Amino acid sequence: MTDSTGASLGGGLRDGLQAGLKSLGLDLSEQQVAQLLSYIDLIAKWGKVYNLTAVRQPSEMLTHHLLDSLAVIAPLRAAAQGRAIKLLDVGSGAGLPGVVIAICCPDMTVHCVDTVAKKAAFIQQVAVSLQLSNLKGVHERVERLAGHYDIVTSRAFASLEDFVTLSSGTLAAEGVWLAMKGKHPAEEIANLPAGIDVFHVEQLKVPGLDADRCLIWMKRAAAVT
Numbered sequence: 135m136t137d138s139t140g141a142s143l144g145g146g147l148r149d150g151l152q153a154g155l156k157s158l159g160l161d162l163s164e165q166q167v168a169q170l171l172s173y174i175d176l177i178a179k180w181g182k183v184y185n186l187t188a189v190r191q192p193s194e195m196l197t198h199h200l201l202d203s204l205a206v207i208a209p210l211r212a213a214a215q216g217r218a219i220k221l222l223d224v225g226s227g228a229g230l231p232g233v234v235i236a237i238c239c240p241d242m243t244v245h246c247v248d249t250v251a252k253k254a255a256f257i258q259q260v261a262v263s264l265q266l267s268n269l270k271g272v273h274e275r276v277e278r279l280a281g282h283y284d285i286v287t288s289r290a291f292a293s294l295e296d297f298v299t300l301s302s303g304t305l306a307a308e309g310v311w312l313a314m315k316g317k318h319p320a321e322e323i324a325n326l327p328a329g330i331d332v333f334h335v336e337q338l339k340v341p342g343l344d345a346d347r348c349l350i351w352m353k354r355a356a357a358v359t
Contacts, residue, residue: 147171147192150342154201157341159208162238169237169264170200176260177228184252186228197342203231203289205338206314207238209349213285213310214242222247222283224276224301225291229257231314232287236261236269247272247279282306289314294322298330298352311352318348331355 148171155162162170174195177186187199219242223232226246236244246257246269257271272279281304288297291313298311305311315322323332334351 147174147196150193150196151200154196154204154341158201158204160204160238166237169266170204170234172264173229173233173237173260174200176256176263180256180259181228184256186253186256197340199228199230200234201342202314202340202347203234204238205340205347206231206287206312206349207235209336210235210239210242210285210312213312213351214239216241217284219243219284220282220306221245221285221287222276222279222281222301222304224286224288224297225249226257226271227253229260229271231289233257233260233266233269235287236266237264240268243268245270245272245281245283247274247276249273249275276301276304279304282309284309285312286310287312287314293325294319294350294352295325295327299327305354307354309353311350313350313352315348315350317346319350323350326352329355 151170174192177195178192181187221242221244223246226232226248229246232244232246248254251273254271254273261269277300283304284306286301286305291297294313297313330352332350332352336349338347338349340347
């Protein structure tokens with residue numbers, strides 16, 4: 135894959151991405167770095183017509199979208215432990231973090247579901263443009279989906295209660311939910327329905343972003359016998 139896209143956005147963006155990857159402890163190939171830069175370029179181009187995101191400047195996309203999503207990669211890789219994982223990204227919008235996960239974790243099958251047809255179509259275009267055979271955009275309401283996903287993710291989708299309730303039909307029996315949140319959502323955790331176990335809250339530090347970030351790991355509680 136050529137790096138013409140990265141060049142069109144300027145070397146500063148590539149440098150910022152490389153610095154962020156180093157800070158996050160992520161070792162990506164040149165192809166993956168080029169794909170991430172191409173992805174930003176696609177968001178910028180399609181966003182003018184499709185209103186994919188309120189963030190329009192590439193430099194802000196780098197920190198608020200790309201690096202924010204990249205912060206979840208190391209924890210995801212650790213959870214997967216090299217297994218072939220099927221992942222669903224709920225309310226994916228422009229594909230965050232689903233597209234980033236698909237680029238960085240080629241062994242994972244990533245489906246991005248959104249109720250807005252143009253956003254699901256954009257993700258399909260990204261899959262074709264970046265040759266991501268493990269990525270698929272799905273236009274549907276998550277509560278109408280049926281599947282057996284090992285991990286179900288969300289980023290700024292809904293409250294934890296709504297997230298797990300709406301997506302419960304898609305989670306495999308031994309699967310886990312992974313919600314990306316800002317500040318620790320103590321009230322949302324307290325309002326989770328019975329039978330949902332928050333087994334880990336992981337604090338994240340996003341390079342170049344002065345804001346609280348955390349991951350909420352959840353699963354179905356074990357049945358009491």
